[in-house]
Amino acid sequence: MSKKLFVISGPSGAGIREIAAAVLDSRTDLGQVVPVTARKMKAGEKDGVGFYFFDLEGWNAMKENGDLLEATEFAGNDYGTSRKLVREQLDAGKNVLLNLEVERAAQIKRNMPEAVCVYIEPSEAVLRQRYERIARSWVEVSARMDVAGRQKALSGFCDARISSDDEAAAAAALNALIDRETA
DSSP: OOOOEEEEEOOTTSOHHHHHHHHHHHOSSEEOOOOEEOSOOOTTOEETBEEEEOOHHHHHHHHHTTOEEEEEEETTEEEEEEHHHHHHHHHTTOEEEEEOOHHHHHHHHHHOTTSEEEEEEOOHHHHHHHHHHHOSSHHHHHHHHHHHHHHHHHGGGOSEEEEOSSHHHHHHHHHHHHHHHHO
8 A cells, every 4th residue: 555645725715624634533544744934933832833943044954955845935934845754754654634725735746746636626606605704895705716716727737626515525535535546
């Protein structure tokens, strides 16, 4: 049985966190990898819980050594996924599940082509309903729908697509895909 990296991605409102949590709770062969960052640790944070923290020198060394499967900057801080940490889980006999934004998932696919990338998306009608429940205005709904459309357009690298109109059914479909891919 081969161990694999699975990356799920999709628009805000697709239910990715909930689907990932359901799948992780239902499997003993699946683990997660703590992301890495070059930002300063906040009060109460611990290295290895939530993030592994690196100074800029350590971060740049990871980039130069090819250890970052993906990296992004957000609000002036660097975040990413360590190839070494993913490899450690795979070598220990665990499949790995990451949930990342589309652009970050695309980086992983480029840097680790054997990763299985899955685009999770509700139908346009369901996504619009979800946005209408949380948005403050129709302008916000429209802006969110535009972002979701751009993300979908970027998702051509994905190996599979799963509808998340029903999150329980989406979790079952993801479990079935993991079973097929690791059989």
